[in-house]
Amino acid sequence: xxxxxxxxxxxxxxxxxxxxxxxxxxxxxxxxxxxxxxxxxxxxxxxxxxxxxxxxxxxxxxxxxxxxxxxxxxxxxxxxxxxxxxxxxxxxxxxxxxxxxxxxxxxxxxxxxxxxxxxxxxxxxxxxxxxxxxxxxxxxxxxxxxxxxxxxxxxxxxxxxxxxxxxxxxxxxxxxxxxxxxxxxxxxxxxxxxxxxxxxxxxxxxxxxxxxxxxxxxxxxxxxxxxxxxxxxxxxxxxxxxxxxxxxxxxxxxxxxxxxxxxxxxxxxxxxxxxxxxxxxxxxxxxxxxxxxxxxxxxxxxxxxxxxxxxxxxxxxxxxxxxxxxxxxxxxxxxxxx
Numbered sequence: 020x021x022x023x024x025x026x027x028x029x030x031x032x033x034x035x036x037x038x039x040x041x042x043x044x045x046x047x048x049x050x051x052x053x054x055x056x057x058x059x060x061x062x063x064x065x066x067x068x069x070x071x072x073x074x075x076x077x078x079x080x081x082x083x084x085x086x087x088x089x090x091x092x093x094x095x096x097x098x099x100x101x102x103x104x105x106x107x108x109x110x111x112x113x114x115x116x117x118x119x120x121x122x123x124x125x126x127x128x129x130x131x132x133x134x135x136x137x138x139x140x141x142x143x144x145x146x147x148x149x150x151x152x153x154x155x156x157x158x159x160x161x162x163x164x165x166x167x168x169x170x171x172x173x174x175x176x177x178x179x180x181x182x183x184x185x186x187x188x189x190x191x192x193x194x195x196x197x198x199x200x201x202x203x204x205x206x207x208x209x210x211x212x213x214x215x216x217x218x219x220x221x222x223x224x225x226x227x228x229x230x231x232x233x234x235x236x237x238x239x240x241x242x243x244x245x246x247x248x249x250x251x252x253x254x255x256x257x258x259x260x261x262x263x264x265x266x267x268x269x270x271x272x273x274x275x276x277x278x279x280x281x282x283x284x285x286x287x288x289x290x291x292x293x294x295x296x297x298x299x300x301x302x303x304x305x306x307x308x309x310x311x312x313x314x315x316x317x318x319x320x321x322x323x324x325x326x327x328x329x330x331x332x333x334x335x336x337x338x339x340x341x342x343x344x345x346x347x348x349x350x351x352x353x354x355x356x357x
Contacts, residue, residue: 020046023086023116024337030071033275033345038071039338044086044119054127055097056109057118060142061355062090063341064150068274077299088125089114090150092141103127108135110144117334117357134316146179146326146352147319148312154300155183155244156311158266160191162298163242165264167192170237172228172255175246176213177204179326179352180268184244185211186324196231196240198224198251200347207327207350225254232258239263248272249280256284256293265295275345327351 021044030038070081081087091114095107108130113121159165171188175181176197188195189212197208198217205216215231241263243255248270318324329349331340340355
């Protein structure tokens, strides 16, 4: 029988394993427009923390004592859904479980057989060819309208989205400053081609950002891609060029504490005429999906975009994998392999 993680209580601050329970899923014969699937890969992502609150947001809240959901790669075992057959590999939203019955509400999509045949790993559609790569591509190129010659500052550059931003920007001849925590992540970002790397664990962000700009001979930043908020966002305001564009993807620094953010330099948004825009990749993804797949697929095939995967094994490991996102356990994309 399939099992799924359920949210049993709403976290206050950083979640713990006590907020979750692994329970059996109902089983039975398939109804129309249903699939029986076996999951191979599960994604855990920072946005899921917001879904654990009882608050209005762009994604529906997880309900207490109900199965949780998220991105997953699975194999169709049985089908009563048109267009799907046993053996198909699919991307869907029935994550946080090892399998079971899903319907149209889980948005199943077959993985392109030609890409799998070319050697592309199925879990690539959970990172660079999926949510995280799409978020990086849309945020950088559509929301921030970054162009060759721009100077880009990327926070959480050692994560799945941030590392994709670094590589997409370098492929388009931009100067990239990345920020991450710890020597190992910073070394990886440098290997990806970043022109300068800031270790936020080594000291305050702003002095390091100023020093990086001086070393690169740049007057300031043209684009800030924000995954962190807090000190990183304030430092970006401090060094932004006139008409800089800020793409606000996430603020993982404040997801759990709920404290007000102190912005000393936000006043510069007026004289520098900074444009700051929060975005959700699904708002634009349908309109540019074909362009994204073609561009990102080419970058991956050429080796211009790669990923490091931090993998945890087994359905029991899902909560720990998720919580590891908030303590910096992952380099690149955090995944659970079943």
